[in-house]
Amino acid sequence: MFKIGLTGNIGSGKTTVSKVFELLGVPVFYADDAAKKVMVTDRELIAGVKAAFGDSSYFEDGALNRKHIAAIVFNDKEQLARLNAMVHPATFRAFDEWVNAIKDVPYVLKEAALLFESDSYKMCDYSIMVQAPFQLRLKRVMERDSLSRAEVESRESKQFSEEKKAALADYIIINDDVQLLIPQVLELHQKFLSLGH
Ligand SMILES: CC(C)(COP(=O)(O)OP(=O)(O)OC[C@H]1O[C@@H](n2cnc3c(N)ncnc32)[C@H](O)[C@@H]1O)[C@@H](O)C(=O)NCCC(=O)NCCS
Ligand SMILES: Nc1ncnc2c1ncn2[C@@H]1O[C@H](COP(=O)(O)OP(=O)(O)OP(=O)(O)O)[C@@H](O)[C@H]1O
DSSP: OEEEEEEESTTSSHHHHHHHHHHTTOOEEEHHHHHHHHHHHOHHHHHHHHHHHOGGGBOTTSOBOHHHHHHHHTTOHHHHHHHHHHHHHHHHHHHHHHHHTOOSOSEEEEEOTTTTTTTGGGGSSEEEEEEOOHHHHHHHHHHHSOOOHHHHHHHHHTSOOHHHHHHHOSEEEEOSSSSOHHHHHHHHHHHHHHHTO
């Protein structure tokens, strides 16, 4: 069974592309969701996050106070590295457990914003990068969430550049408003299926 990593800059359409693969029957692990899940279920991690970023990192009902943490880590490189060092190992373990429970499929997909930055692409056989122009990504993210342009730019500045990601990726999917998305996914799906034979 192959493991394919899928990444892309903020708002590029990683999740949208992943949903198309899911429709084709490909199991998808959403690393960013898994990271958020371990942050509210892993006791050691919860204690670490509170110690590092304060008790207000969590609401009274145990939910993660994402705005509070984001305000700290996306404004301070060292704090972000500290958070990553706590969350990423727990997320890798969750992925391994998830993969081990899957049988009889030619390949699985791991969708991760930080596939390259976290080195998790090294645990995958191939990688895909979803690309879209900055202005379009900005428009999509601002329509979907309430992030400002400055917030999007700040997060991007903490990640590898688009050029660096593209150089590391084995395959690229263009998700702009010109090229059709689904045929590109179908083509890659066929390729991955044929790799298994
Ligand atoms: C800081 C948190 C609480 C902010 O939550 P929020 O809902 O505002 O953002 P969300 O998680 O949906 O991420 C939106 C985008 O921000 C960027 N981003 C998120 N985490 C990081 C990070 N650690 N480094 C750089 N960029 C990041 C990505 O482009 C991502 O697609 C959250 O992102 C988090 O817990 N991050 C640490 C875990 C992590 O590394 N997750 C992402 C990859 S596994
Ligand atoms: N080809 C497209 N046409 C129209 N809307 C799109 C397209 N691709 C993505 N979108 C929309 O743009 C927004 C961002 O897409 P998506 O959530 O898939 O990106 P993402 O890369 O997973 O984002 P993030 O990095 O923030 O997790 C979503 O609201 C999505 O519905």
